[in-house]
Amino acid sequence: MKNVPLRTCAACREKKPKTEMLRVVRSPEGDITIDFTGRKNGRGAYICNSEACVKKLRKAKLLNKAFSAPVDDAVYDGIEEAYLAKK
Numbered sequence: 001m002k003n004v005p006l007r008t009c010a011a012c013r014e015k016k017p018k019t020e021m022l023r024v025v026r027s028p029e030g031d032i033t034i035d036f037t038g039r040k041n042g043r044g045a046y047i048c049n050s051e052a053c054v055k056k057l058r059k060a061k062l063l064n065k066a067f068s069a070p071v072d073d074a075v076y077d078g079i080e081e082a083y084l085a086k087k
Contacts, residue, residue, distance in 0.1 A: 007046040010062045011053035021046040022054075024079060026067045032075045034082045043067060054083050 005018045023035040027042040035044065045066035047053050057063065058076040 009048045009053055010045045010066050011047055011056040011060075014048065016048060018046070020049055022049055022083065023047075024063060024066075026069070030069075032063065032067070032071060034079055036086070051083075054080055 006015045007018045007021055008015050009021065010024075018038065023038050023040075023044045023046055024032060025035040025040045025042040025044045026032050027040065033040075043066075045063060047057055058080065061071070061076075063071040063075065
């Protein structure tokens with residue numbers, strides 16, 4: 001039996017399989033984007049694949065905490081747009 005990697009959601013703190021979550025990555029250059037492949041280089045933060053968690057991410061500015069760096073509102077806008085486009 002294969003071991004399924006679990007990740008913790010940055011918004012709701014629930015542990016879920018990695019494949020069921022969205023990954024937001026901060027590249028070594030400082031760019032923050034959604035990583036749909038799960039393989040981009042950089043520091044990653046995971047979010048449940050739900051609209052409530054995506055909205056909570058923005059409201060509480062959780063990426064600032066996850067990446068220990070200030071994150072622009074434009075990044076949160078891009079994450080919401082990319083999430084809604086994926087659906």
